[in-house]
Amino acid sequence: MLPQQIVNAVSLGAVYALFALGFTLIFGVLNVVSLAHGAVFTIGAYAALKAVIVLQLSLPMGAAVAMIVTAAAGWLLDKLIFAPLRARQAPHLAPMIATIGVAIVVTSLIEGYSGPENLRFPADILPANAVTVGAVRITGLELEIVFLAFALMAVLLWGLKKTRFGRALRAVAESPKAAALMGVDVEAFFRVTSMIAAVLGGAAGVLIALYTNAVFPHMGQPMLHKGIAVVILGGMGDIRGALIGGLFLGFAEVLSVAYIGSTMRDAIAFGLLFIVLLLRPQGLFGHAAHRRA
Amino acid sequence: MEWLESFWATYSTLVLSIGTNVLLALSIYLTLATGLLTVANAAFMAIGAYTAGVLTTQAGMPFFVALFFGALTPALVALLMGGPTLRLSGVYLAMATLAFGEVVRIIILNAEGLTGGALGLNGIPQLTHGFDVGLTVALTLYVLLRLARSRFGRAMTAICQDETATELMGLNVRGYKLFAFVLGGALAGLAGGLNAHFTFFISPNEYGFERAVEILAMGVLGGTGSPWGAVIGGVLITLLPELLRGLGHYRPLINGVILVVIILYSPKGMWDIVRRLRADLRLPVVN
Amino acid sequence: MLTLSSISISFGGLQVLQSLNLTVPGRGIFGLIGPNGAGKTTVFNLITGLLVPSAGTIDFLGQRLNGSLPHRITRSGIARTFQNIRIFKEMTLLENVLIALGGRASYGAASVLLPWAGYREAERLDRESARGFLARVGLAEKAEQWAGTLSYGEQRRLEIARALATEPKLLLLDEPAAGMNGIEKQQLVEEVVKLNGEGLAVLIIEHDMSVIMGLCHEIAVLNFGSVIARGTPNEIRANPEVIEAYLGKEEQTHVRSEEMLS
Numbered sequence: 001m002l003p004q005q006i007v008n009a010v011s012l013g014a015v016y017a018l019f020a021l022g023f024t025l026i027f028g029v030l031n032v033v034s035l036a037h038g039a040v041f042t043i044g045a046y047a048a049l050k051a052v053i054v055l056q057l058s059l060p061m062g063a064a065v066a067m068i069v070t071a072a073a074g075w076l077l078d079k080l081i082f083a084p085l086r087a088r089q090a091p092h093l094a095p096m097i098a099t100i101g102v103a104i105v106v107t108s109l110i111e112g113y114s115g116p117e118n119l120r121f122p123a124d125i126l127p128a129n130a131v132t133v134g135a136v137r138i139t140g141l142e143l144e145i146v147f148l149a150f151a152l153m154a155v156l157l158w159g160l161k162k163t164r165f166g167r168a169l170r171a172v173a174e175s176p177k178a179a180a181l182m183g184v185d186v187e188a189f190f191r192v193t194s195m196i197a198a199v200l201g202g203a204a205g206v207l208i209a210l211y212t213n214a215v216f217p218h219m220g221q222p223m224l225h226k227g228i229a230v231v232i233l234g235g236m237g238d239i240r241g242a243l244i245g246g247l248f249l250g251f252a253e254v255l256s257v258a259y260i261g262s263t264m265r266d267a268i269a270f271g272l273l274f275i276v277l278l279l280r281p282q283g284l285f286g287h288a289a290h291r292r293a
Numbered sequence: 294m295e296w297l298e299s300f301w302a303t304y305s306t307l308v309l310s311i312g313t314n315v316l317l318a319l320s321i322y323l324t325l326a327t328g329l330l331t332v333a334n335a336a337f338m339a340i341g342a343y344t345a346g347v348l349t350t351q352a353g354m355p356f357f358v359a360l361f362f363g364a365l366t367p368a369l370v371a372l373l374m375g376g377p378t379l380r381l382s383g384v385y386l387a388m389a390t391l392a393f394g395e396v397v398r399i400i401i402l403n404a405e406g407l408t409g410g411a412l413g414l415n416g417i418p419q420l421t422h423g424f425d426v427g428l429t430v431a432l433t434l435y436v437l438l439r440l441a442r443s444r445f446g447r448a449m450t451a452i453c454q455d456e457t458a459t460e461l462m463g464l465n466v467r468g469y470k471l472f473a474f475v476l477g478g479a480l481a482g483l484a485g486g487l488n489a490h491f492t493f494f495i496s497p498n499e500y501g502f503e504r505a506v507e508i509l510a511m512g513v514l515g516g517t518g519s520p521w522g523a524v525i526g527g528v529l530i531t532l533l534p535e536l537l538r539g540l541g542h543y544r545p546l547i548n549g550v551i552l553v554v555i556i557l558y559s560p561k562g563m564w565d566i567v568r569r570l571r572a573d574l575r576l577p578v579v580n
Numbered sequence: 581m582l583t584l585s586s587i588s589i590s591f592g593g594l595q596v597l598q599s600l601n602l603t604v605p606g607r608g609i610f611g612l613i614g615p616n617g618a619g620k621t622t623v624f625n626l627i628t629g630l631l632v633p634s635a636g637t638i639d640f641l642g643q644r645l646n647g648s649l650p651h652r653i654t655r656s657g658i659a660r661t662f663q664n665i666r667i668f669k670e671m672t673l674l675e676n677v678l679i680a681l682g683g684r685a686s687y688g689a690a691s692v693l694l695p696w697a698g699y700r701e702a703e704r705l706d707r708e709s710a711r712g713f714l715a716r717v718g719l720a721e722k723a724e725q726w727a728g729t730l731s732y733g734e735q736r737r738l739e740i741a742r743a744l745a746t747e748p749k750l751l752l753l754d755e756p757a758a759g760m761n762g763i764e765k766q767q768l769v770e771e772v773v774k775l776n777g778e779g780l781a782v783l784i785i786e787h788d789m790s791v792i793m794g795l796c797h798e799i800a801v802l803n804f805g806s807v808i809a810r811g812t813p814n815e816i817r818a819n820p821e822v823i824e825a826y827l828g829k830e831e832q833t834h835v836r837s838e839e840m841l842s
Contacts, residue, residue, distance in 0.1 A: 033384045035391075084557055092383050093330050094556050097513060100332075101552030104506050108546035221502055225395055228388045236384075267399045270392040277389050278377045436693055443692045443699065444682040444706070451668060451679045458666040461628055463654040463683025463746050 003136045005254050011142045013250020014149035015207045019223060020230035020242040021153060022200030028237030029173040029193040030082060031092070036099035037201050037227060038220030039106035040077075044070045044202025045209035045219060046110060052125055059125050059210075063148075066206045067199050074198025077102065078191045086190070103220070111217040119215040126210065145207045152203055153243065156196070160239070169193065173237070222266055229269040233276050305423065309491050311531045312426035313484045314511060318527035319433055320480035321512035322520055326446075327473040328453035330383065332505045333390035334481040336397040337367035339500035341482025342489040343401060343408055346417045349490070351407075356420040356490065363486030364479045371478030372471070379470045394505055401497045413496030414489075421490040429487065433480060437520040449473060453517070481508075503545045510548040513555050516562020525563045581606035581781055582658075582750060587626060587636035596622050598805040600636070604750070609772065609782040611792045613816075614802035615825060620785045621663065623802070624752050628660050629653040641749070655683060659748035661739045663755045669728035673719055673738055676727055677710040680745035710745065717741045717771065733764035740771065744780075751775065753784040757791045769795055793817070801825065 019041060026034045047069040051062035081102065085095045127140035160166035171179040172189045180186045208223065209215045230249050234241020249269060256268045301308075317334060324331045345363030348354040354362075378389050401408050408414060440446055448469050451459040460466045489495050507530060515526025530551070534544045555562060582604040589597045597619045604610045612620050625631040627638060629650035638645040645653055654660075668676050687702040714720045717737040722730070727738060736756055743751055753772070757765050765788065772795055776782055786792045792799065793813045801809040801816060803825045809816060816822055 033388070081553070081557070090556075090560065093387070094560060096384060096387060097330070097509065098553050098556040100506055100509065101549040101556070104503065104545050104549030105553065108543060108549065112543070112546070225392060228392065232385070232388065264399070264403070267396060270396045270399075273392045274389070274396075277381060277385060439692050443703070444678065444687070445692065447671075447675060447679050448682050450671070451682075454668050454670065455666055457630065457650075458662070458668075459679065460650045461630075461654055461660055462680040462742060463651050464679070465649075465651050467649075 002258075003134070005258055007136055007138055007142065009251040009254040010247070011145050011211065011250075012254060013247035014146050014153075015204050015211070015246075016226060016230055016249050017243045017246025018149045018152060018200055018207070019204035020227050020234070020246045021156065021239065022197035022204070023227045024231045024234070024237055024239065024242040025193060025197045025200070027231070028239070029169065030078075030086075030190050032082060032095040032099075034077070034099045034197070035096060035224060036077060036102040036106070037197070038224030039103040040070055040073055040198045040201040040220075041205035041208075041223050042110060042217065042220035043073050043106065044205030045215045046114065047202070048206040048209060049119055049121060049215050052121060059127075063203070063206050066202050070198045070202025070205075071195045073202070074195035075191060077198065078194035082190065082194065083187065103224075107217050107220065114217070116217055120213050121210065121215075126213070141210060145211060148203065149207060152200065156200070157239065225266075226269045229273040232273055301423070306491070307531070307535065308423060309421065309426050309487075311528055312423075312430050313488045314507075314531045315430050315524050315527035316433060316480055316484035316487070317508050318511035318515055318523035318530075319437060319520060320477040320484065321508050322515065322517060322523035323437070323449075323473045323477040323480070325512045326441075326453060326517040327449040327470055328456065329379070329470060329473065330387045331390040331474065331477075332387060332509060333371075333393050334477060334508045335500045335502075335505035336390075336394040337371065337478040337481035338485035338488070338504065338508075339397055339401060339497070340367040340370060341485030342495050342500070343414065343485075344482070345486030346414045346489045346495060347407060349418055349420070350414065350416055356418075360483065360486045363489075364483040367482035367485075368475050368479035371475045375471045375474045379467065379474060391505075394501070398497050398501055401500075408497075411497065413494055415494050417489050417493045417495065419491055419493050421487050426487055429483065434520060434524070441520055445469075445472075503548075506545065506552070507548050510552050513560075514551055514562055516564035518561065518564040518568060521567075522562055522564030525567070529563070581641060582627070582783070583637075583639045584623070584626075585637050585639075587623075587633045587638065589622065589626065589631060589633045589635075596805055597626075597633075600802075600806050602800055602807060604781070604783050605798070606781055608797035609776050609784060609795050611796035611799040611813075612783065612785045612802060613787070613789075613792055613799060618802040619805045620802055621754060624660060624754055624785065627653075627752065628658060651683065654746055654748075657747075657749035658752065659743035659746045659750075660752040661736070661743055661754055661756060663758060665732075665735045665739055667727045667735055667738050667742070669726070671727060672724050673714060673727055673730075673741075674707065674710050674723040676738060677713050677742055677745050678706060680742045681706050681710060683746055713741045713745045714738075716744060732759055733767065736760070736764075736768065737771070740775075744775075748780065750781045750783060753782060753786075755785055755787060757786055757788045765791055 044066045048062040048066035051065040129140040230245040234245030341363040344366045345359040348359040511526035511530045515522035584602040587600040
């Protein structure tokens with residue numbers, strides 16, 4: 001594989017991993033498959049774009065605005081949808097169906113408000129510099145993407161492992177009832193997790209928007225499908241799995257575009273998804289786990 | 294009969310839409326009532342629409358033959374993928390069928406020679422009339438209502454509530470699930486074939502996520518208590534955007550809102566509300 | 581009647597059953613006891629096909645059972661109740677039993693649609709049959725009530741009626757006395773004795789020693805995944821290894837030994 005393609009694969013894979021991480025976090029902690037994650041992704045992209053164009057902010061500030069907006073979206077999602085369903089002890093599929101509704105509502109609102117066209121970042125705001133190492137040309141953009149994606153993931157992983165907050169979160173993920181008995185405010189943790197996951201999804205949105213320089217209302221759809229593929233490949237609720245799965249998908253896609261052609265690119269994710277679901281539904285790292293109370 | 298003719302001239306499209314949507318709602322009712330959350334029906338509809346459309350435009354087959362294959366093809370696909378896929382539970386099944394829908398869409402996009410690719414299939418003869426749709430709906434409703442009241446309907450409800458206990462009572466759960474899935478696929482395909490022959494133009498985008506959500510919304514709105522719920526769901530989802538004064542553009546938005554609202558406030562759907570109204574209107578039984 | 585040979589199974593690294601051997605005779609009531617976590621419910625899950633053993637075989641009336649689908653196993657004559665009652669609360673009692681009758685496929689899908697094909701008659705016969713099973717457990721008058729309205733003891737009886745509707749030759753009862761008061765337990769014991777008298781073999785898991793000792797003709801004791809003792813109630817009571825198994829656990833000291841000796 002050409003070194004250039006490795007660079008492409010890593011950049012793409014890093015963003016896929018970032019997105020999948022948010023998705024898997026919601027499943028691991030709240031035990032919900034949030035099909036609204038794609039919508040959150042889209043919100044992030046639009047928020048950054050509007051911040052840059054309308055508010056005339058710099059790119060880093062625009063990204064920061066995007067993360068604040070998506071955190072708010074994550075908060076709303078838990079408060080309005082997940083929490084009421086938890087209180088009712090609704091069956092597993094209920095929140096998932098509700099998030100399907102949310103995704104469509106968000107997409108329609110964005111389309112209604114901003115139009116269905118493909119929007120672009122202003123040319124002068126994108127970093128134009130590039131670094132050449134041997135035969136490989138790495139653009140400043142790719143460097144920033146990889147840096148930001150890995151930085152966010154590193155912060156998250158460090159947080160989960162080393163901080164008290166992280167430990168409490170893992171306890172909640174394992175057994176909410178036990179955690180509650182140990183004095184953890186489980187509801188607050190659910191809400192915060194929803195926010196963190198949304199920020200990760202929104203950040204992925206900003207990065208993909210920059211990478212492809214295309215922002216349009218339905219951009220969350222294909223991303224959601226890929227996120228599902230990654231998470232199932234790596235194991236639902238498994239963080240390592242999301243990381244490795246994301247990178248794997250990045251490589252698989254870049255390879256297939258190089259050797260098969262770009263039309264089937266999106267189908268690669270689904271092909272993998274089917275194979276995994278049929279052969280090993282718990283993914284590479286997951287356990288066919290039942291949640292204990 | 295003049296008013297009937299002018300009514301038909303204005304509203305035929307709407308009535309035909311209601312008809313095909315009711316069929317779609319019934320197709321998802323079958324799977325939802327068995328406890329399966331599958332969003333593959335839009336894809337099955339696409340397979341049916343394209344099969345029937347290609348058969349009439351390119352192979353010159355008669356309408357009913359094309360419709361027959363329009364129902365049979367998705368049923369066969371459902372049979373093939375149902376075996377391994379239906380073993381998956383809850384969320385995994387939903388995600389697998391979501392992915393399946395995308396795969397179908399991509400295949401249609403790429404099989405340009407046959408399907409016209411992104412440009413769609415044009416010039417499908419407008420062979421569907423109210424009578425065809427009406428008859429199909431009536432027949433389907435008859436079949437499903439009778440099945441629902443028989444041991445098949447009971448088995449489906451039981452599987453929905455507790456699969457393991459049902460299996461341990463000697464019922465072939467896998468078989469019932471496959472039956473619901475395949476029949477649902479056939480119905481969706483039939484609806485697709487009928488629909489294609491009055492819109493005369495179809496494209497892959499019509500059968501994507503928004504269509505899948507619409508079908509799901511019909512099923513959830515109607516509720517799984519009875520096939521009549523699907524009828525209510527299909528009728529309401531078709532009419533609502535029209536009634537709200539030309540909010541037809543916002544159809545997806547309305548469907549999404551309906552999904553969220555129903556799940557949050559009345560998860561058993563409209564049929565449950567209707568049933569409880571009927572119970573309230575009867576004299577209370579002293580227990 | 582039922583033979584488990586060298587059955588082993590492990591979950592996530594934990595060996596739950598280790599080369600287990602168990603034979604259940606064709607008559608009488610056979611008890612399976614043991615401390616919590618000994619693997620008793622796992623044995624039931626293996627017999628009914630919900631789990632597949634990693635080694636060993638299960639034979640029932642000459643037929644190989646392990647590896648078969650659960651519904652086939654039920655149809656070959658084994659019925660089961662659950663520790664936490666799994667009746668369909670949102671259906672009537674009659675409907676609950678009718679589901680169990682559905683396993684016998686008294687009519688096909690085609691006959692439902694064709695008005696002349698005898699579907700009505702078959703339904704009627706099934707309903708009569710269902711009422712019969714409800715009557716056997718004394719719940720006939722409540723046939724049209726919703727199952728969720730029953731008392732705990734009645735729900736147990738409904739579960740048994742459902743199990744009976746599958747016309748089993750062997751009935752597996754998983755802790756049927758759990759959560760019952762003294763009177764309900766008495767009624768349960770009478771029920772089971774009556775059913776056994778009618779020719780149904782019974783395999784019962786129970787923690788309540790008074791029920792087990794009063795009911796069973798033979799008892800097997802499970803601990804750490806294998807059978808440590810087997811015999812009549814009196815033999816089991818006096819068996820030092822069995823006493824050790826129960827006394828060995830902190831929580832089960834005084835009360836258990838009292839029960840054992842009573």
